[in-house]
Amino acid sequence: MFGNSYLPEDFQPGCHDFVIGRGRAVKNHSGNIWFRKLIATVADEYSSQAGSKEEKSEILTKILNEVAAKSGWIVKQDPTSKRYYAVSKA
Secondary structure (H helix, E strand, O other): OOHHHOOOOOOOOOOOOOEOOOHHHOOOOHHHHHHHHHHHHHHHHHHOOOOHHHHHHHHHHHHHHHHOOOOOOEEEEEOOOOOOOEEEOO
């Protein structure tokens, strides 16, 4: 866990939070849909134009900066407690 702590008990992922997990609910979460669209905007640049690891890293940094600009979190839900914890504060 990021910082070894849960997010507040009432935390619910928002439209700029990416939820790590499996299943329809995760796939259809508004933040995950937004994240996939964000990835799609740079996919061509990443796969065809970025040749070096440095160039690819710059593209990935752009994505994380966009998530951070929206105050988004990358979170995962603990299967036992059902509480969310931060994997990363983008």
